[in-house]
Amino acid sequence: MSRSKVVGFAVLIVLVLLPQSAAQQAPDAAPNPTAQSVTEHELLRQLGRIDGRITIPDAHAATLEQPRGREYQAFHERTLPWIGGIAIIGMLVTLTVFYLARGPITLDTPLTGMKIKRFVWVERFTHWLTATSFIILAVTGLNYVFGKRLLMPLIGPDAFATWSQWAKYMHNTFAWPFMLGLAVTIGLWLRDNLPDRYDLEWLRRFGGFLSRRHPPARRFNAGQKLIFWSVVLGGLILTASGLVMLFPLSIGDIGGIQTAQYVHAVAAMLLVAIMLAHIYIGTIGMQGALDAMVSGDVDVAWAREHHRVWLEEEGARTPDGPQLGAGPIPAE
Amino acid sequence: MRIIVTSIIAAVLLAVAAGAALSTAQKPVYQTRAMPSVRIDDPGNNLVGADWSGLPKATPNGTKV
Numbered sequence: 001m002s003r004s005k006v007v008g009f010a011v012l013i014v015l016v017l018l019p020q021s022a023a024q025q026a027p028d029a030a031p032n033p034t035a036q037s038v039t040e041h042e043l044l045r046q047l048g049r050i051d052g053r054i055t056i057p058d059a060h061a062a063t064l065e066q067p068r069g070r071e072y073q074a075f076h077e078r079t080l081p082w083i084g085g086i087a088i089i090g091m092l093v094t095l096t097v098f099y100l101a102r103g104p105i106t107l108d109t110p111l112t113g114m115k116i117k118r119f120v121w122v123e124r125f126t127h128w129l130t131a132t133s134f135i136i137l138a139v140t141g142l143n144y145v146f147g148k149r150l151l152m153p154l155i156g157p158d159a160f161a162t163w164s165q166w167a168k169y170m171h172n173t174f175a176w177p178f179m180l181g182l183a184v185t186i187g188l189w190l191r192d193n194l195p196d197r198y199d200l201e202w203l204r205r206f207g208g209f210l211s212r213r214h215p216p217a218r219r220f221n222a223g224q225k226l227i228f229w230s231v232v233l234g235g236l237i238l239t240a241s242g243l244v245m246l247f248p249l250s251i252g253d254i255g256g257i258q259t260a261q262y263v264h265a266v267a268a269m270l271l272v273a274i275m276l277a278h279i280y281i282g283t284i285g286m287q288g289a290l291d292a293m294v295s296g297d298v299d300v301a302w303a304r305e306h307h308r309v310w311l312e313e314e315g316a317r318t319p320d321g322p323q324l325g326a327g328p329i330p331a332e
Numbered sequence: 333m334r335i336i337v338t339s340i341i342a343a344v345l346l347a348v349a350a351g352a353a354l355s356t357a358q359k360p361v362y363q364t365r366a367m368p369s370v371r372i373d374d375p376g377n378n379l380v381g382a383d384w385s386g387l388p389k390a391t392p393n394g395t396k397v
Binding site (some may be wrong): 121124125127129131132133136159169170171172174175176177180247248294297 | 335338339346348350
């Protein structure tokens, strides 16, 4: 078969089959005027959302379809509870196992009766101001995620609605003493929480929690520094994202609020879990730790075991011994 | 222990002050978004009314609606 015959045969086949193909697409043979128009799905895929045209001044009302809202809902209703549950319950289980296996960290040497000032009044006040605010924020914040699952079946929808409304007010208002406490905390303890040459050794030996031989440390050991920086970074993230939600639409659009909620919720869950470890080691986990933040004084034996370098520095700073004198220290 | 109680009281006072400041800085959506041509009703005074229970309401003459 010559080449011209082959081409002619192919053209004939195309001419015969094309009308059939068109007829299959449009059985009634009528042209579809919107066949080539952009579909809603394509618009969403290209733009991320569909905006309309409105005549009222509120431009935010022009958003007609925004799939990110569904993604946010899926995150809030499914992913977030899992993140929070794993972080918080995981930490509680870890601490329980640690307590049962190790028990409280006690002193290897007897108490001396000599006290040394560890935290002055303003430090303790700031700590408890921030702690009080954080606990209220944590309880009321967790209510957003777990309340309807855990609390509402127990107290009923009416009581849960009333509680949740008050929880929302408390969350919005106690955020401010928390932010104030966070700012003062940074100013008070930033210098003492900068890394030093004792930190790696402390981390390598896990603070002596398992070997019962405490590595040397200055005023704050590496574990306390990790807690401090977690509070600082987590607190700043919570502050920034919380302000976006406290003043909605002041920065960005509805997507900005949703992004702030992603960040706020995940950071809060992780910080709550970390604070559980801090509360454990500051109360039942370590003998004498709570005294430091309640009375402000610690026994010299405690200071020698946990913060040996700091004790030596304090002793060197006061050669006449006012910090190391026996008996009660003077009122501040 | 006194320092803890003092801090808790301070936190409550600061929160109350913040709440008062927020209430002056923020307005309900039915106020901020309402325009001369657009009326957004108070949620407590909308079609449903202040009572959201769905239960029949008694009228002054004793009938229920």
